[in-house]
Amino acid sequence: MEKIPRAGEFYRHFKNKLYQVIAIAKNSETGEDLVIYQALYGDFGIYARPLAMFMSKVDKEKYPDVAQNDRFEHVMPPFDEKAVHTSVQTTATEEALRTENETVTEIGTTPENRTKTETVSDKLMEFFDADTLEEKYNVLVSMSDTITDQMIDSMAVVLDVVIPEGELFKRYDALKQSIRTRQKYEYANRLR
Numbered sequence: 001m002e003k004i005p006r007a008g009e010f011y012r013h014f015k016n017k018l019y020q021v022i023a024i025a026k027n028s029e030t031g032e033d034l035v036i037y038q039a040l041y042g043d044f045g046i047y048a049r050p051l052a053m054f055m056s057k058v059d060k061e062k063y064p065d066v067a068q069n070d071r072f073e074h075v076m077p078p079f080d081e082k083a084v085h086t087s088v089q090t091t092a093t094e095e096a097l098r099t100e101n102e103t104v105t106e107i108g109t110t111p112e113n114r115t116k117t118e119t120v121s122d123k124l125m126e127f128f129d130a131d132t133l134e135e136k137y138n139v140l141v142s143m144s145d146t147i148t149d150q151m152i153d154s155m156a157v158v159l160d161v162v163i164p165e166g167e168l169f170k171r172y173d174a175l176k177q178s179i180r181t182r183q184k185y186e187y188a189n190r191l192r
Helices: 082-107 111-129 133-142 149-159 168-191
Strands: 010-013 018-026 033-039 046-050 072-075
Touching: 018 046, 111 133, 111 149, 133 149, 133 168, 149 168
Parallel strands: none
Antiparallel strands: 010 018, 010 072, 018 033, 033 046
C-alpha cells in the first residue's frame, strides 16, 4: 500500500516546485480523499487534489524527459532540528561571505573594491543579526543594488524559506514578500 501524505510533509512536484501538505480532507459530496497542500514559492497558493492523482506516476509519454517517477515525491525538509539548522546557517553564511569576497577580489584589490567587499559582507551580517523581521526587511531593501543569487540563498536559509531558482529580481521580490507575509502572520497571532 502506498504511503499516505501527512500534514507538514514536504513534496516536490515533477516540475521541480516544492509544496507542503496541509491536510488530507474528504470531499463531502463524493467521499473522495483530497490532499490539501501549499506552494512554497510565488504567492504560496493553497491547492486541493484528489489523493489518487497526488500519488500517481508521471505520464512518461507526455513528459519523457522527466527523471522523477511520481507526480509528487516526498522530500525531507532542509532542516529537521535546530542544531542542523544552525549548522547549515553558519555554513551558508560563510559560503556567502567567501563567495562575495572572491567575486570582488577577482575584479581587483583596489581600496574601492575592498570597501565594496566590506559593505556587502557587513550588510549580509547585518541581515543575519537583525532581531526582527522589520529590521531584516529594511536591510534587504537597502541591498537591492548589491544582491546576488548566493546572498538570496543564504538569507532564505536564515528565514527557513525556499526561494526557487529564476531571475534575480523575481527571487529578490519573492524573498521580500516572504518576510512581509511572515510579518502579517506574526501580527495576526499577537492579536489573538
